[in-house]
Amino acid sequence: MDYLLPLAAGGLTLFDASLVSTSLVLVFGLLVALCLIITLEGKLFDSFNDKDSAQKRAKAMDELNKSAQKKPAAPAARAAVSAPAAPAPVVETGIPGEVVAVISAAIYSMEGGHAVVREIRRMPQAGGSRRGAWGDAGVVQSTRPFM
Structure with a gap:
Protein backbone atom coordinates (compact mmCIF):
# COMPACT_ATOMS: atom_id res chain seq x y z
CA MET A 1 0.00 0.00 0.00
CA ASP A 2 3.06 2.26 -0.11
CA TYR A 3 2.40 3.20 -3.71
CA LEU A 4 -1.03 4.60 -2.78
CA LEU A 5 0.42 6.97 -0.20
CA PRO A 6 -1.61 10.15 -0.54
CA LEU A 7 0.39 13.31 -1.06
CA ALA A 8 -0.25 16.65 0.60
CA ALA A 9 -1.84 17.95 -2.63
CA GLY A 42 15.47 30.57 -40.11
CA LYS A 43 19.24 31.08 -39.98
CA LEU A 44 19.71 28.51 -42.73
CA PHE A 45 17.18 30.17 -45.04
CA ASP A 46 18.61 33.62 -44.28
CA SER A 47 22.06 32.40 -45.34
CA PHE A 48 20.59 31.04 -48.60
CA ASN A 49 18.85 34.37 -49.27
CA ASP A 50 22.04 36.31 -48.51
CA LYS A 51 23.99 34.19 -50.98
CA ASP A 52 21.34 34.66 -53.68
CA SER A 53 21.13 38.42 -53.17
CA ALA A 54 24.93 38.74 -53.17
CA GLN A 55 25.08 36.84 -56.47
CA LYS A 56 22.34 39.03 -57.97
CA ARG A 57 24.11 42.20 -56.81
CA ALA A 58 27.40 41.01 -58.30
CA LYS A 59 25.69 40.14 -61.59
CA ALA A 60 23.97 43.53 -61.73
CA MET A 61 27.24 45.34 -61.04
CA ASP A 62 28.97 43.35 -63.79
CA GLU A 63 26.22 44.26 -66.26
CA LEU A 64 26.40 47.90 -65.19
CA ASN A 65 30.17 47.98 -65.66
CA LYS A 66 29.89 46.33 -69.07
CA SER A 67 27.24 48.78 -70.24
CA ALA A 68 29.28 51.73 -68.94
CA GLN A 69 32.32 50.52 -70.89
CA LYS A 70 30.34 50.02 -74.11
CA LYS A 71 28.69 53.46 -74.16
CA PRO A 72 30.75 56.19 -75.80
CA ALA A 73 31.23 59.44 -73.97
CA ALA A 74 28.48 61.97 -74.65
CA PRO A 75 29.57 65.05 -76.61
CA ALA A 76 29.91 68.26 -74.63
CA ALA A 77 27.56 70.13 -76.97
CA ARG A 78 24.80 67.68 -76.14
CA ALA A 79 25.19 68.36 -72.42
CA ALA A 80 24.79 72.10 -72.96
CA VAL A 81 21.38 71.65 -74.58
CA SER A 82 18.90 70.55 -71.96
CA ALA A 83 15.22 70.83 -71.26
CA PRO A 84 14.08 74.13 -69.82
CA ALA A 85 13.96 74.12 -66.04
CA ALA A 86 10.55 73.78 -64.44
CA PRO A 87 9.39 76.70 -62.30
CA ALA A 88 9.91 76.36 -58.58
CA PRO A 89 6.88 74.91 -56.77
CA VAL A 90 4.68 77.10 -54.62
CA VAL A 91 5.37 76.03 -51.04
CA GLU A 92 3.14 76.69 -48.05
CA THR A 93 4.84 78.59 -45.25
CA GLY A 94 6.20 76.42 -42.49
CA ILE A 95 7.37 73.56 -44.74
CA PRO A 96 11.19 73.27 -44.59
CA GLY A 97 13.29 73.19 -47.74
CA GLU A 98 14.53 69.68 -46.95
CA VAL A 99 10.96 68.37 -47.03
CA VAL A 100 10.37 70.07 -50.39
CA ALA A 101 13.56 68.48 -51.74
CA VAL A 102 12.58 65.01 -50.52
CA ILE A 103 9.06 65.26 -51.97
CA SER A 104 10.42 66.48 -55.30
CA ALA A 105 13.04 63.73 -55.41
CA ALA A 106 10.44 61.06 -54.63
CA ILE A 107 8.14 62.27 -57.40
CA TYR A 108 11.06 62.50 -59.83
CA SER A 109 12.18 58.95 -59.04
CA MET A 110 8.66 57.55 -59.39
CA GLU A 111 7.72 59.40 -62.56
CA GLY A 112 11.13 59.45 -64.24
CA GLY A 113 11.24 63.21 -64.71
CA HIS A 114 7.93 63.44 -66.58
CA ALA A 115 6.05 65.11 -63.72
CA VAL A 116 6.30 68.69 -62.53
CA VAL A 117 5.75 69.67 -58.91
CA ARG A 118 3.68 72.85 -58.92
CA GLU A 119 2.56 73.16 -55.32
CA ILE A 120 3.35 71.62 -51.95
CA ARG A 121 0.92 72.23 -49.12
CA ARG A 122 -0.26 70.53 -45.96
CA MET A 123 -3.43 68.45 -46.08
CA PRO A 124 -6.11 69.58 -43.64
CA GLN A 125 -6.63 67.25 -40.68
CA ALA A 126 -10.29 66.28 -40.66
CA GLY A 127 -10.62 64.47 -37.36
CA GLY A 128 -7.29 65.02 -35.70
CA SER A 129 -6.57 61.34 -35.06
CA ARG A 130 -4.38 60.34 -32.12
CA ARG A 131 -2.38 58.01 -34.37
CA GLY A 132 -1.26 60.64 -36.86
CA ALA A 133 -1.03 60.29 -40.63
CA TRP A 134 1.21 57.20 -40.64
CA GLY A 135 -0.94 55.42 -38.06
CA ASP A 136 -4.11 56.18 -40.01
CA ALA A 137 -2.48 54.89 -43.20
CA GLY A 138 -1.54 51.68 -41.40
CA VAL A 139 -5.09 51.20 -40.15
CA VAL A 140 -6.53 51.77 -43.63
CA GLN A 141 -4.06 49.32 -45.17
CA SER A 142 -4.59 46.67 -42.51
CA THR A 143 -8.37 46.82 -42.59
CA ARG A 144 -8.83 47.03 -46.36
CA PRO A 145 -10.97 44.19 -47.74
CA PHE A 146 -9.24 41.62 -49.92
CA MET A 147 -11.57 42.12 -52.88
Whole structure:
Protein backbone atom coordinates (compact mmCIF):
# COMPACT_ATOMS: atom_id res chain seq x y z
CA MET A 1 0.00 0.00 0.00
CA ASP A 2 3.06 2.26 -0.11
CA TYR A 3 2.40 3.20 -3.71
CA LEU A 4 -1.03 4.60 -2.78
CA LEU A 5 0.42 6.97 -0.20
CA PRO A 6 -1.61 10.15 -0.54
CA LEU A 7 0.39 13.31 -1.06
CA ALA A 8 -0.25 16.65 0.60
CA ALA A 9 -1.84 17.95 -2.63
CA GLY A 10 -5.10 16.35 -1.73
CA GLY A 11 -5.45 12.72 -2.63
CA LEU A 12 -2.85 12.35 -5.41
CA THR A 13 -0.73 9.25 -5.39
CA LEU A 14 2.98 9.05 -6.14
CA PHE A 15 2.14 7.57 -9.52
CA ASP A 16 -0.06 10.59 -10.38
CA ALA A 17 2.62 13.02 -9.31
CA SER A 18 5.32 11.26 -11.35
CA LEU A 19 3.01 11.11 -14.39
CA VAL A 20 2.24 14.85 -14.19
CA SER A 21 5.86 15.85 -13.66
CA THR A 22 7.08 13.61 -16.49
CA SER A 23 4.44 15.05 -18.82
CA LEU A 24 5.36 18.63 -17.97
CA VAL A 25 9.06 17.98 -18.50
CA LEU A 26 8.40 16.29 -21.86
CA VAL A 27 6.07 19.03 -23.11
CA PHE A 28 8.38 21.91 -22.21
CA GLY A 29 11.43 20.01 -23.43
CA LEU A 30 9.80 19.45 -26.82
CA LEU A 31 8.74 23.09 -27.00
CA VAL A 32 12.32 24.19 -26.44
CA ALA A 33 13.51 21.69 -29.08
CA LEU A 34 10.95 23.03 -31.59
CA CYS A 35 12.06 26.61 -30.91
CA LEU A 36 15.67 25.63 -31.56
CA ILE A 37 14.76 23.81 -34.78
CA ILE A 38 12.74 26.77 -36.09
CA THR A 39 15.55 29.19 -35.21
CA LEU A 40 18.12 27.05 -37.01
CA GLU A 41 15.88 26.79 -40.09
CA GLY A 42 15.47 30.57 -40.11
CA LYS A 43 19.24 31.08 -39.98
CA LEU A 44 19.71 28.51 -42.73
CA PHE A 45 17.18 30.17 -45.04
CA ASP A 46 18.61 33.62 -44.28
CA SER A 47 22.06 32.40 -45.34
CA PHE A 48 20.59 31.04 -48.60
CA ASN A 49 18.85 34.37 -49.27
CA ASP A 50 22.04 36.31 -48.51
CA LYS A 51 23.99 34.19 -50.98
CA ASP A 52 21.34 34.66 -53.68
CA SER A 53 21.13 38.42 -53.17
CA ALA A 54 24.93 38.74 -53.17
CA GLN A 55 25.08 36.84 -56.47
CA LYS A 56 22.34 39.03 -57.97
CA ARG A 57 24.11 42.20 -56.81
CA ALA A 58 27.40 41.01 -58.30
CA LYS A 59 25.69 40.14 -61.59
CA ALA A 60 23.97 43.53 -61.73
CA MET A 61 27.24 45.34 -61.04
CA ASP A 62 28.97 43.35 -63.79
CA GLU A 63 26.22 44.26 -66.26
CA LEU A 64 26.40 47.90 -65.19
CA ASN A 65 30.17 47.98 -65.66
CA LYS A 66 29.89 46.33 -69.07
CA SER A 67 27.24 48.78 -70.24
CA ALA A 68 29.28 51.73 -68.94
CA GLN A 69 32.32 50.52 -70.89
CA LYS A 70 30.34 50.02 -74.11
CA LYS A 71 28.69 53.46 -74.16
CA PRO A 72 30.75 56.19 -75.80
CA ALA A 73 31.23 59.44 -73.97
CA ALA A 74 28.48 61.97 -74.65
CA PRO A 75 29.57 65.05 -76.61
CA ALA A 76 29.91 68.26 -74.63
CA ALA A 77 27.56 70.13 -76.97
CA ARG A 78 24.80 67.68 -76.14
CA ALA A 79 25.19 68.36 -72.42
CA ALA A 80 24.79 72.10 -72.96
CA VAL A 81 21.38 71.65 -74.58
CA SER A 82 18.90 70.55 -71.96
CA ALA A 83 15.22 70.83 -71.26
CA PRO A 84 14.08 74.13 -69.82
CA ALA A 85 13.96 74.12 -66.04
CA ALA A 86 10.55 73.78 -64.44
CA PRO A 87 9.39 76.70 -62.30
CA ALA A 88 9.91 76.36 -58.58
CA PRO A 89 6.88 74.91 -56.77
CA VAL A 90 4.68 77.10 -54.62
CA VAL A 91 5.37 76.03 -51.04
CA GLU A 92 3.14 76.69 -48.05
CA THR A 93 4.84 78.59 -45.25
CA GLY A 94 6.20 76.42 -42.49
CA ILE A 95 7.37 73.56 -44.74
CA PRO A 96 11.19 73.27 -44.59
CA GLY A 97 13.29 73.19 -47.74
CA GLU A 98 14.53 69.68 -46.95
CA VAL A 99 10.96 68.37 -47.03
CA VAL A 100 10.37 70.07 -50.39
CA ALA A 101 13.56 68.48 -51.74
CA VAL A 102 12.58 65.01 -50.52
CA ILE A 103 9.06 65.26 -51.97
CA SER A 104 10.42 66.48 -55.30
CA ALA A 105 13.04 63.73 -55.41
CA ALA A 106 10.44 61.06 -54.63
CA ILE A 107 8.14 62.27 -57.40
CA TYR A 108 11.06 62.50 -59.83
CA SER A 109 12.18 58.95 -59.04
CA MET A 110 8.66 57.55 -59.39
CA GLU A 111 7.72 59.40 -62.56
CA GLY A 112 11.13 59.45 -64.24
CA GLY A 113 11.24 63.21 -64.71
CA HIS A 114 7.93 63.44 -66.58
CA ALA A 115 6.05 65.11 -63.72
CA VAL A 116 6.30 68.69 -62.53
CA VAL A 117 5.75 69.67 -58.91
CA ARG A 118 3.68 72.85 -58.92
CA GLU A 119 2.56 73.16 -55.32
CA ILE A 120 3.35 71.62 -51.95
CA ARG A 121 0.92 72.23 -49.12
CA ARG A 122 -0.26 70.53 -45.96
CA MET A 123 -3.43 68.45 -46.08
CA PRO A 124 -6.11 69.58 -43.64
CA GLN A 125 -6.63 67.25 -40.68
CA ALA A 126 -10.29 66.28 -40.66
CA GLY A 127 -10.62 64.47 -37.36
CA GLY A 128 -7.29 65.02 -35.70
CA SER A 129 -6.57 61.34 -35.06
CA ARG A 130 -4.38 60.34 -32.12
CA ARG A 131 -2.38 58.01 -34.37
CA GLY A 132 -1.26 60.64 -36.86
CA ALA A 133 -1.03 60.29 -40.63
CA TRP A 134 1.21 57.20 -40.64
CA GLY A 135 -0.94 55.42 -38.06
CA ASP A 136 -4.11 56.18 -40.01
CA ALA A 137 -2.48 54.89 -43.20
CA GLY A 138 -1.54 51.68 -41.40
CA VAL A 139 -5.09 51.20 -40.15
CA VAL A 140 -6.53 51.77 -43.63
CA GLN A 141 -4.06 49.32 -45.17
CA SER A 142 -4.59 46.67 -42.51
CA THR A 143 -8.37 46.82 -42.59
CA ARG A 144 -8.83 47.03 -46.36
CA PRO A 145 -10.97 44.19 -47.74
CA PHE A 146 -9.24 41.62 -49.92
CA MET A 147 -11.57 42.12 -52.88
